[in-house]
Amino acid sequence: MLDLSHYAFVAAMFALAGAFLLYMVSAVAGRTVHGLSLAGGPAAVTASDDRPVSGRYATILTVNAFVFLTASLTFRSIESGHGPFSNMYEFSLAFSWGALALYLYFETRYHLRTLALVVVPVALGLLLYATTVPDGIDPLVPALQNSLLLTIHVAVAILAYGAFTVAFAAAVFYLIQRDNSLRWLPRKSVLDEIGYRSVIVGFPLLAVTIILGAVWAEIAWGSYWTWDPKETASLVTWLIYGGYLHARVMRGWRGQRSALLLIGGFGATLFTYYGNLFFGGLHSYG
């Protein structure tokens, strides 16, 4: 099982590297991805015919990478008997998986491939990082022996982080795209909208992550909140995205300032994710 998991992991990595190359080719050669209908109405569907083949294959490869990664995580779960979330190797694979899942959702929904130029390297970077950490299956220490909560708490977190990765990608391109003059990039309004849409996916999911974490902490550690570094970091991350949403609705913030908030938010997300490497605390399992 473990061998299968490893093969699938390597396959995912190669597929993703290939996908990245093709996305780049597609971005350079294509330049037809701008100005599509937001909701993916009829206009977007007709546009797909003039898009370069490279883009389509890039998507296929990404889907493949996603499937391989799913398989890799599944094989590991079968082997270990719990969700694949118990050390840094598994976290990294899962984070990568979450980023790809959310990316593919937004690609399908908005018929846009540009975001892949940021999301796919991030996902690939996480996989490369995973190759540098021990990949053994660690038995669960007593605090982690709660299969249900371990699986849901971390799975929801992974999806939230994935959504924030997509928001980050949208923000990066928003800042690159000046006056809608770059024809290979989506229009600013589209990027802004995608940023918002991914935050309203990620923000409630992060809230649920924190709540489930509190439920678990109450059971395992005796109090729902202890200002553990990871708790604190995730709260700060949540507040940053909360600030983004408030600024948007109450103050009409859009565009550059919002984009900077999203980039800061992603920084906080990474910090939350890897903070336990620097700080110890109750979450230091990896």
Next chain:
Amino acid sequence: MAKSADGARAQGPPFPAGSVARGASRPRPAEFDLISRVWKSLSSMRLALVLILALAAVVLAGTLLDQAPPSVIADQAAYDQWLERARGRYGGWTVVFDRLQLFNVFHTLWFRALIALLALNIVVCSLNRWHGIWTTVFHTRVRMGEPFFQHARFRATVATTMPLDDAADRVRRALSGSRYHLKTDAAEGSVALFADKNRLSRFGTFFTHLSIVLLLAGTVVGGVWGFKDPEFVVSEGSTRPLGLGTNISVRLDHFADEYYLDGPPKDFRSDVVLFENGKQVKQGTVQVNSPLRYKGIAFHQAFYGQTAVMKVQDKTGKVVFNDGVPLAWQTREGQRPVGSFNLPEQNLSVYVVGPRSGETDPMIPAGEMRVEVYRQESRAAAPQNLTQGKPGDLAGLTFTFERESRFAGLKVVKDPGTSIIWVASALMVLGMVMLFYLPRRRLWALCKAQPDGTTTVLLGMPAQRDTTLAGDFDSVRSKVARALGADDTSNPLPEGDDDA
């Protein structure tokens, strides 16, 4: 960028309904001035932002800096010693951090004051918005004038050969089919429609904000009516009263720890029995992920260690003490495990010190315990090392280190605020689902009879701050057009005026 979205909208049409003017400044008597000014600053988003940033900074400091544990904070001498160790790490900054109470950030008065202020700010903001949101939700104009349809951010005109009543009816059915809730205002020669979807969505904002206030209330309830003993230790075979205002005692029957082959811990288990007023009321196993609960009190497995079972006899041979002494603490110098017990009749306190673990201890060989006896603050006898099973005389009493055993460290918590926390959490999720996944959509339509018996239908949807509605409007427009048997290309959207 500040101009982009707002600027574009400023040239747009007047907002249809509910754009209630806020804080219109009417002249007021002077005494209201201060109150209204305080109110105004409490209701500002800027205050919220400042508070959140301040809290973030404080919390970051509390995360980056070592925090003194509560037991250390409670004991000035222990805290001084802790500070001394911190000096090794933070050098000259130690004094500054200590003055600012940064080594105990989360329990300081000013940290709680910041949180209380944030709660107040949230309540005031919510109260301020209540009226506006109530108005936009429940008092909406059904009939919009033609200028609205000429200027709405999303607009369309659909012409049909149907007569007015038929056309209006079809528009109504098309909109109902898209889950819109309809209000109609029919007049001579025209039918006005207001279509509303998820109109209660905005109330989600009250749920989320109320939930934050509830969360803070929950922590207060827990702090006032709850109690906590993070280090309740009880030896195997011993019964200890819980204290903390309860009549509960805890007996530990057995503690077990298990390890995986390569070393990491697998399980910690304490079999305990609870007594209330001397009667057995509960029996169970405490494990890390499975606390034992009784009357709102939760017993969590926290730590464990070595216990020295001691027997003390007086001159007549009468046993004055025979129990396990948990070596749950550490000596200040030497870092050896230590435990203590009192002999009230003799007015003595006894300290039992075990050998340092993991190395040969020059002072206390393995298998021995060092016994120190104090009367008040002064030594009552020279300390003695006792070999297991061999009695030794100290201060006129005979001490025997009978055997080694183990103790379980339990974290005992009663927190009646916890259920409020869960209610608040559910409320927050509910509010976010309403806000983000059931967003409100408002659309106006005006069906006008033309002189030739045909009908023109005008559709208009105002812009919304959070998201663009282009997709939603597109689908409604084509649905209406299809229902009217018209093609819907009659009025393409203006391109790009939402960009910078």
